[in-house]
Amino acid sequence: MPATAGRRPMHHASDTDHHAPDVRPPGRRLAHGTLADLWNGRDNGIGAIRLGLAISVVLAHATSLGFGWEDLGQSLFQNQTNVGTLAVFGFFILSGLLITRSARHTTVGRFAWHRALRILPGLWVCLLVTAFVAAPVVALHQRDTLAGFWDGPKGPLQYVTGNWFTGVRQYGIQDLLADTPWGQEIGGNSVFNGALWSLVYETACYAAVAVLAVTAVLRRARWLVPVIAVILYGCILADQIRGWTLEGPPAGHYGFIAPPLVGDVFAQWLIYLGALFLTGATIELYRDRVPIHDGLALACLVILAGSLLLGGFFVAGFPTLAYLLVWAAVRAPRRLRRVGAVNDYSYGIYIYGFLVQQLLATFGANRWGYLPYTALSLLITAVVAYASWHLVERRALALKDWRRR
Numbered sequence: 001m002p003a004t005a006g007r008r009p010m011h012h013a014s015d016t017d018h019h020a021p022d023v024r025p026p027g028r029r030l031a032h033g034t035l036a037d038l039w040n041g042r043d044n045g046i047g048a049i050r051l052g053l054a055i056s057v058v059l060a061h062a063t064s065l066g067f068g069w070e071d072l073g074q075s076l077f078q079n080q081t082n083v084g085t086l087a088v089f090g091f092f093i094l095s096g097l098l099i100t101r102s103a104r105h106t107t108v109g110r111f112a113w114h115r116a117l118r119i120l121p122g123l124w125v126c127l128l129v130t131a132f133v134a135a136p137v138v139a140l141h142q143r144d145t146l147a148g149f150w151d152g153p154k155g156p157l158q159y160v161t162g163n164w165f166t167g168v169r170q171y172g173i174q175d176l177l178a179d180t181p182w183g184q185e186i187g188g189n190s191v192f193n194g195a196l197w198s199l200v201y202e203t204a205c206y207a208a209v210a211v212l213a214v215t216a217v218l219r220r221a222r223w224l225v226p227v228i229a230v231i232l233y234g235c236i237l238a239d240q241i242r243g244w245t246l247e248g249p250p251a252g253h254y255g256f257i258a259p260p261l262v263g264d265v266f267a268q269w270l271i272y273l274g275a276l277f278l279t280g281a282t283i284e285l286y287r288d289r290v291p292i293h294d295g296l297a298l299a300c301l302v303i304l305a306g307s308l309l310l311g312g313f314f315v316a317g318f319p320t321l322a323y324l325l326v327w328a329a330v331r332a333p334r335r336l337r338r339v340g341a342v343n344d345y346s347y348g349i350y351i352y353g354f355l356v357q358q359l360l361a362t363f364g365a366n367r368w369g370y371l372p373y374t375a376l377s378l379l380i381t382a383v384v385a386y387a388s389w390h391l392v393e394r395r396a397l398a399l400k401d402w403r404r405r
Contacts, residue, residue, distance in 0.1 A: 032291075032292065032293060033291075033292060034287065034288055034289060034290055034291055034292065035283065035287040035288075035290040035291075035292055035326060035330065036287040036288040036290075037292075038292050038330045039287065039329075039330060042341055043337050044329045044330065044332065044337055045328055045329045045330070045331070045332025045333075045336050045337050045339075046094060046098070046329050046340065047337075047338075047339045047340015047341055047344060047346075048332060048336040048337070048339035048340060049090070049094065049325060049328060049329060049332075050091065050094060050340065050344070050346040051339055051340060051344075051345060051346045051349070053087040053090045053091055053346070054087070054345075054346040054347075054349035054350045054353070055349065055378065056083050056084065056086070056087040057083075057084045057087050057088070057195070057349075057350060057353060058349065058353040058357070058374075058377060058378055058381055059072060059083065059374060059378075060072040060073065060082055060083035060084030060085075060087070061084055061353070061354060061357060062357060062370065062373060062374040062377060063370070064181070064182060064185065065180070065181065065182045065354065065357040065358060065361055066181060066357060066360070066361050066365075066366040066370065066373045066374070066377075067181055067366060067370065067373075068181035068182070068184060068185045070082070071083065071084055071085075072084070073086070076308075076309070077308045077309070077313065078308070078309070078310070078311050078313075079245075080245065080308065080311070080313045080314070081246070081308070081313060085246075086308075086321075088198055088273075089273075089276055089318070089321060090321065090325055091198075092201075092202070092205070092273050092276040092277045092280070093276050093277070093279060093280040093321065093322045093325055094280060094325060094329075095202065095205065095277060095280065096205065096276065096277035096278060096279060096280025096281040096282075096283075096284070097280035097281065097283055097284045097326070098280075098284075099115075099205070099206060099209050099277075099281070100209055100218065100225075100280070100281040100284040100285065101284050102114060103209045103210065103212070103213040103218060104213070104218050104219070104284075108210055108213055108214045111209075111210060111213065112206075112210060113400070114400055115203075115206045117396045117397055117399060117400060118347075118393075118396075118397065119166065119199065119202070119203065120164075120166075121392050121393065121395075121396035122347055122348065122351060122388055122392050122393045122396070123164075123166065123196070123199065123351065124164060125388065125392045126193070126196075126351045126352060126355075126388070127159065127160045127163055127164065128160060130159065130173075130192050130193055130355055131156035131157070131159045131160050131173060132156055134192065134355060134359060135149075135156050135159075135173045135174070135176060135192065136149065136156075137359075138176045138177060138359070138362060139174065139176055141362065141363065142176060142179075142362070148174070149174055152174065154170065154172060154173060154174050154175065154190075155173065155174060156173050156174075158170060159172075159173050159192075162263075163196065165261040165262055166196075166199040166200045166202070166203045166262060167199075167200040167259075167261060167262025167263040167264075167265070168196050168197055168199075168200070168263060169262070169263035171189070171190065171191045171192065171193075171194065172189060172190025172191055172192060173190060173192060174190070175190045176190055176192075177190050177191060177192060177358055177362055178190045179362075180358055180361045180362050181361055181366070182194075182358065182361070191358070192354075192355060192358060193351070193354050193355045193358075194354050195350060195351060195353060195354035195355075196351065198273070200262045200263075200265060201265070201269055201270065201273045201274075203262075204265070204270060204274075205273070205274060205277040208274070208277075209281065212224075212225065218285070222285040222286070225278055225281050225282050225285055226278075226282040226285075226286075228278055229275055229278035229279055229281075229282055232271050232272075232274055232275035232278065233275050233318070235271050235275075236271065236272060236275060236314050236315065236318070237315055239253070239268075239314070240312065240314050240315050244268075246268065246269075246272060246314075253268055254266065254267035254268045254271070255267055272314070275318065276318060276322070279318070279319065279322045280322060283322065283326055290326070292326075292327055292330050292331070294327075294331070296323070296327075297323065297324060297327040297328075297331075300320035300321075300323045300324050300327075301320070301324060303316050303317075303320045304316070304317050304320040304321055304324060307320070343389055343390075343394075344389065344393075345382070345385040345386060345388075345389050346385075347385075347388075347389075347393065348384065348385025348386070348387075348388035348389050348393065349381055349382065349385045351388075352381050352384045352385060352388065353377070353381045356377050356380045356381045356384065357377045357381075360373060360376060360377055360380070361373075365377075
């Protein structure tokens, strides 16, 4: 998996705009048709899928964060990707679909307000908890003192101010956690929460959708969206031919930029994640032409599995993964369609899982073995995500309809 603070990425952000009004009679569920025919308002499996993707990230990183092993699935998938990165790809596909739907039904200002409420309050609290709760505890555990903890360019205050606008400009705090399995594997570097790496790319995709909305492309020239997606996909195809992969920071191929507030942004991640996001957006824009067919889903599953196990994932796997996620959202069993309809814990699991696993590793919970360590990290992460949703995220989203008097 590519690097977050030198090596791998973790998982991605979520939203709550999959609850579009239900325009069909309650209880009616067609057996076949297009996405427009079968997408039944709140009655879909998006919430369950995103929760599963977030949990997959925690499972995938238990190996590297707890034991310094490769991320789950890395060798199995021919070093093309792993379970955690695959989950990130899924998040961007679903986000493209949902965010585009939101942008089409709100003003640009209201759209930006909704996106900010979904991402920033939870992130800010996570940064504060990391800098002023978790980091001091780690400092006392490792050094038996807080002397010098609050000072210097790598202090907790700098961690918060450096990372508040979705980009990560400081991964560590005072060189703490450098002796964890993860820290040792990446050269003794301090990393508290590598999972935050993808938020800046999510924000960039939001900005792109806002531009498409304000220029009326989403309403009057929707064909431009799949055209841009195809261009990006062409870059991915060219990378596959040249053998350029996403292993490690991809700066050697495309370079990076460092905009104010957000730090380093790698062009190759913009291309790959942007292609997935725009694929989801295209599916939303042409939902009346996207067939939902079980046989097509089975064929996509076979192609996806073959590309992961044999090679060619970025070419054959990207489009098939997108279709499978949309198909699964429509075909999800009734019980799963209720998951996330009221409470969405996926974002909290995403932004806290890495931190929890780093803390467990530094306090020695990994001595108990992979299964106990993984189970405990899932349990604690779920509790923290529950608190994040009910105390922070849900309260912030209650302001979605706020207007200045």
